[in-house]
Amino acid sequence: MTEEQSRRKRDAGQSDCLSFTISIWRQQGLNDKGQMVSYPLKRVRPEMSFLEMLDVLNGELERKGEELPISFDSDCREGICGMCGLVINGVAHGPGHGTTTCQLYMRSFADGSTITIEPWRAAAFPVIKDLVVDRSAFDRIIQAGGYASINSGSAPDANSMLISQELASEAFDAAACIGCGACVASCKNASAMLFVSAKVKHLNILPQGQPERHKRTVAMVEAMQQEGFGNCTNEYECEAVCPKEIAVEHISFLNREYLKAKVAGK
Amino acid sequence: MALDGHIPSGPLAEKWEKHQFELKLVNPANKRKHNVIVVGTGLAGASAAATLAELGYNVLSFCLQDSPRRAHSIAAQGGINAAKNYQNDGDSIYRLFYDTIKGGDYRAREANVYRLAQISSHIIDQCAAQGVPFAREYGGTLANRSFGGAQVSRTFYARGQTGQQLLLGAYSALMRQVEIGKVTLLPRREMLELVMVDDKARGIVVRNLISGEMERYVADAVIIATGGYGNAFFLSTNAKACNVTATWRAHRKGAFFANPSFTQIHPTCIPVSGNYQSKLTLMSESLRNDGRVWVPKVQKDQRAPEQIPADERDYYLERRYPSFGNLVPRDVASRAAKAVCDEGRGVGSSGRAVYLDFADAIKRDGEHVISQKYGNLFDMYQEITNENPYQTPMRIYPAVHYTMGGLWVDYNLMSNLPGLFVLGEANFSDHGANRLGASALMQGLADGYFVIPYTIGGYIAANAADDVGTDHPAFDQAEQAATERIDKLLAIKGKRTVDDFHRELGLLLWDHCGMARNAEGLSSAKQKVREIREEFWQNVTVAGTAGEFNQVLERAGRVADFMEFAELMIDDAYERNESCGGHFREEYQTEEGEARRNDDDFTYVSAWEFQGVGTDPTLHKEELVFENVHLTQRSYK
Numbered sequence: 001m002t003e004e005q006s007r008r009k010r011d012a013g014q015s016d017c018l019s020f021t022i023s024i025w026r027q028q029g030l031n032d033k034g035q036m037v038s039y040p041l042k043r044v045r046p047e048m049s050f051l052e053m054l055d056v057l058n059g060e061l062e063r064k065g066e067e068l069p070i071s072f073d074s075d076c077r078e079g080i081c082g083m084c085g086l087v088i089n090g091v092a093h094g095p096g097h098g099t100t101t102c103q104l105y106m107r108s109f110a111d112g113s114t115i116t117i118e119p120w121r122a123a124a125f126p127v128i129k130d131l132v133v134d135r136s137a138f139d140r141i142i143q144a145g146g147y148a149s150i151n152s153g154s155a156p157d158a159n160s161m162l163i164s165q166e167l168a169s170e171a172f173d174a175a176a177c178i179g180c181g182a183c184v185a186s187c188k189n190a191s192a193m194l195f196v197s198a199k200v201k202h203l204n205i206l207p208q209g210q211p212e213r214h215k216r217t218v219a220m221v222e223a224m225q226q227e228g229f230g231n232c233t234n235e236y237e238c239e240a241v242c243p244k245e246i247a248v249e250h251i252s253f254l255n256r257e258y259l260k261a262k263v264a265g266k
Numbered sequence: 267m268a269l270d271g272h273i274p275s276g277p278l279a280e281k282w283e284k285h286q287f288e289l290k291l292v293n294p295a296n297k298r299k300h301n302v303i304v305v306g307t308g309l310a311g312a313s314a315a316a317t318l319a320e321l322g323y324n325v326l327s328f329c330l331q332d333s334p335r336r337a338h339s340i341a342a343q344g345g346i347n348a349a350k351n352y353q354n355d356g357d358s359i360y361r362l363f364y365d366t367i368k369g370g371d372y373r374a375r376e377a378n379v380y381r382l383a384q385i386s387s388h389i390i391d392q393c394a395a396q397g398v399p400f401a402r403e404y405g406g407t408l409a410n411r412s413f414g415g416a417q418v419s420r421t422f423y424a425r426g427q428t429g430q431q432l433l434l435g436a437y438s439a440l441m442r443q444v445e446i447g448k449v450t451l452l453p454r455r456e457m458l459e460l461v462m463v464d465d466k467a468r469g470i471v472v473r474n475l476i477s478g479e480m481e482r483y484v485a486d487a488v489i490i491a492t493g494g495y496g497n498a499f500f501l502s503t504n505a506k507a508c509n510v511t512a513t514w515r516a517h518r519k520g521a522f523f524a525n526p527s528f529t530q531i532h533p534t535c536i537p538v539s540g541n542y543q544s545k546l547t548l549m550s551e552s553l554r555n556d557g558r559v560w561v562p563k564v565q566k567d568q569r570a571p572e573q574i575p576a577d578e579r580d581y582y583l584e585r586r587y588p589s590f591g592n593l594v595p596r597d598v599a600s601r602a603a604k605a606v607c608d609e610g611r612g613v614g615s616s617g618r619a620v621y622l623d624f625a626d627a628i629k630r631d632g633e634h635v636i637s638q639k640y641g642n643l644f645d646m647y648q649e650i651t652n653e654n655p656y657q658t659p660m661r662i663y664p665a666v667h668y669t670m671g672g673l674w675v676d677y678n679l680m681s682n683l684p685g686l687f688v689l690g691e692a693n694f695s696d697h698g699a700n701r702l703g704a705s706a707l708m709q710g711l712a713d714g715y716f717v718i719p720y721t722i723g724g725y726i727a728a729n730a731a732d733d734v735g736t737d738h739p740a741f742d743q744a745e746q747a748a749t750e751r752i753d754k755l756l757a758i759k760g761k762r763t764v765d766d767f768h769r770e771l772g773l774l775l776w777d778h779c780g781m782a783r784n785a786e787g788l789s790s791a792k793q794k795v796r797e798i799r800e801e802f803w804q805n806v807t808v809a810g811t812a813g814e815f816n817q818v819l820e821r822a823g824r825v826a827d828f829m830e831f832a833e834l835m836i837d838d839a840y841e842r843n844e845s846c847g848g849h850f851r852e853e854y855q856t857e858e859g860e861a862r863r864n865d866d867d868f869t870y871v872s873a874w875e876f877q878g879v880g881t882d883p884t885l886h887k888e889e890l891v892f893e894n895v896h897l898t899q900r901s902y903k
């Protein structure tokens with residue numbers, strides 16, 4: 001259907017409804033084994049978002065009252081907070097490119113198909129319930145050094161530090177990471193290198209980040225290892241699923257920074 | 267009772283410095299003996315928690331999400347204002363102050379707004395030093411844009427993700443303090459009660475959202491920075507977790523709620539497309555710099571937009587407001603869109619949308635230039651609607667976006683309850699009846715980085731806190747109240763879902779307490795809210811138990827509070843017999859349909875005191891005194 005046709009159709013309020021079998025990971029809590037459970041779902045509108053589809057399914061479960069509704073995280077529902085994250089048909093954040101789970105629409109799925117939905121799976125991200133995981137390991141990595149140490153009130157005039165457009169833009173590309181954890185979920189080693197490299201890149205290339213450059217790199221890498229994330233073996237799966245299109249080149253940058261820091265004796 | 271805003275005496279420009287000098291200081295060595303609770307980790311809460319920890323206080327930091335970095339501030343797109351005058355285009359502290367007071371339709375406090383404008387410059391310095399990747403000019407200096415109808419370029423931005431970058435800056439400062447050991451992070455916690463001991467705010471009761479257990483925390487002072495309550499309307503541009511619970515619970519303990527009906531309806535959002543919809547998406551206001559807003563001249567015109575010739579289109583903003591055109595402030599643009607749709611000239615399947623058309627801009631500047639400016643927004647629009655805005659005009663409609671109302675605070679950002687401070691969108695302080703674009707981020711960070719560190723010190727230094735533990739009877743009572751409420755919700759086992767009730771409430775508010783209000787509609791809505799609330803407590807279904815991770819229960823608690831709060835919103839809108847800013851009372855308009863303020867009778871802040879659910883609240887007035895600005899009718903003609 002062309003865009004124009006689908007628009008006309010929707011304007012006339014006659015978009016077709018879709019039906020799916022939704023196969024979802026259900027897990028009571030950390031100590032429960034968990035299992036996949038299937039639910040038939042009808043009357044799904046193509047312009048519904050993926051999470052709205054889950055809302056509809058939950059509404060049905062709530063009304064029936066036989067089974068608990070499905071737990072899943074989301075907040076902004078516009079791709080920026082990093083709260084949502086589901087493995088959909090085996091792919092972290094599903095079939096979209098450069099998008100989060102909440103930015104996915106049901107028109108991307110074939111009518112009548114089965115959709116499997118699982119949580120992020122990684123030792124460092126234990127499941128809390130159903131599709132909800134604990135990503136606090138990411139906070140602890142940032143805590144180890146993901147900042148430029150400057151107290152409120154002590155900053156010089158912002159224009160006293162000139163930063164070229166290119167540099168600002170390069171830093172921004174890395175700083176755009178939303179901390180969703182899809183990179184970890186998609187990696188067979190559950191490595192957090194893409195996440196860590198993005199933060200290190202953002203700060204280490206800017207003048208503001210220079211004083212703590214080496215210390216930061218080492219501290220964050222060590223924190224990452226302590227949290228139980230795996231090693232990077234250049235699988236590139238992370239880049240493919242990253243909703244903010246953070247490039248794997250950052251990982252080689254991080255490796256170089258780490259070597260430099262070690263040489264500098266940090 | 268007349269409310270005292272504790273505004274320092276003296277000339278406007280000197281008040282803050284004088285006040286800073288007069289505030290008592292806490293001895294640096296003693297700061298580590300004081301604990302402060304900060305609820306919320308948005309721009310306001312994270313900046314406050316980090317700064318107080320830097321000063322030496324022990325900070326407990328709470329939020330709903332799994333990480334402080336995910337607070338709703340992350341979603342702000344457009345930018346942050348500051349009176350840097352880097353562009354040499356005539357900006358100044360006074361101009362930012364004046365624009366904010368005027369934009370707020372003269373319903374904000376002069377002294378607070380002036381202080382905000384004074385502080386604004388330091389915010390940019392602070393954020394730049396943290397490594398926030400602001401947009402730059404070729405020479406490496408910071409870039410600015412004009413935003414939200416301002417006549418000067420004072421908005422700093424980081425692509426279309428300014429809020430994200432500012433919040434990540436504040437979050438990084440916060441995490442640094444966690445590492446140092448001055449901040450204890452308590453994520454996935456929901457504040458359910460404020461604890462008052464001897465008439466002072468001394469603690470909170472929260473529900474641990476993972477285990478479902480109640481937890482108690484005690485401190486010398488409590489800061490609430492829990493954001494706005496736009497989700498009372500169910501559909502809004504706010505994140506799903508935004509709520510009124512923390513502020514409403516404080517209100518029930520005696521904190522006054524100010525101007526609760528002052529809601530900002532943002533003109534450029536993607537229209538509602540179905541009743542399954544869970545939220546509305548904002549299309550940045552910057553689009554109005556190049557997009558032209560129009561509807562067909564005739565009603566129910568079924569032609570595709572491209573087939574409607576120029577002389578059969580009504581560019582109604584350009585027609586009604588020749589000097590500001592498409593850049594009129596938000597409240598004016600939103601009402602104008604409603605007016606043309608009410609006339610039956612709206613477009614799209616629902617008839618509740620207008621066109622935002624880039625064809626002329628693309629013809630003038632080329633697709634390349636437009637894509638450079640708005641590429642990510644165009645992509646986002648296409649992702650959601652499956653339409654290509656380079657080829658066909660966007661369809662937009664106003665949506666609830668921001669709440670100017672909030673807990674009443676004085677110049678120190680302290681509520682009428684001693685020891686309870688309120689920052690960011692959760693307070694009412696700086697935006698009057700309408701907020702200007704790019705000013706919320708500025709206010710949140712001003713409150714957190716630069717105001718509260720001084721004023722809380724003044725409070726703590728002057729109020730020796732008694733030794734109170736979490737075993738104090740006030741904590742027992744608060745926890746019991748929260749537990750009983752939850753048990754009651756779980757016991758109803760009715761037929762309708764929480765969301766179902768929430769949608770019904772939201773629609774009612776949208777229809778009667780949204781872009782246009784009138785006495786009759788408000789009275790009937792008040793009655794209706796009571797009915798919905800009654801049914802809610804008899805017929806809602808809340809699955810699961812209290813002692814587990816339970817998202818339905820979380821939502822049920824928030825909706826229960828919205829149900830009580832909605833009535834206050836309606837009361838406030840009913841009481842204010844004038845139109846000002848986002849509050850448009852249909853009875854009070856000029857012949858051309860513009861808002862008619864009544865300065866003689868309504869130049870005050872309405873601060874409401876809770877008297878019980880279903881009992882009318884008591885109104886306290888804080889008269890607004892304008893010593894520097896002359897009140898004029900806002901005109902954008």
Ligand SMILES: Cc1cc2nc3c(=O)[nH]c(=O)nc-3n(C[C@H](O)[C@H](O)[C@H](O)COP(=O)(O)OP(=O)(O)OC[C@H]3O[C@@H](n4cnc5c(N)ncnc54)[C@H](O)[C@@H]3O)c2cc1C
Pocket residue numbers: 305306307308309310311328329330331334336337338339340341342343344345346428429455456457458491492493494503504505508509511512548667668689690691692703704705706707708710
């Ligand atoms: C889509 C969008 C775009 C915007 N763009 C701009 C812009 O360009 N410029 C601008 O100036 N403004 C903008 N705004 C407005 C601005 O983003 C907000 O007003 C501002 O970020 C609010 O910050 P805050 O710190 O007060 O609260 P929030 O960022 O909302 O943070 C609230 C915090 O409180 C916590 N919390 C809430 N309730 C509880 C509870 N009961 N218990 C425990 N914790 C709780 C939350 O977890 C969160 O951490 C925009 C708003 C939206 C919706």
Ligand code: SF4
Pocket residue numbers: 176177178179180181182183184194195198238241242243244245246
């Ligand atoms: S690098 Fe990409 S996938 Fe990984 S956390 Fe950041 S945004 Fe998510």
Ligand code: FES
Pocket residue numbers: 073074075076077078079080081082083084085100101102103
């Ligand atoms: S819910 Fe915020 S990124 Fe998806």
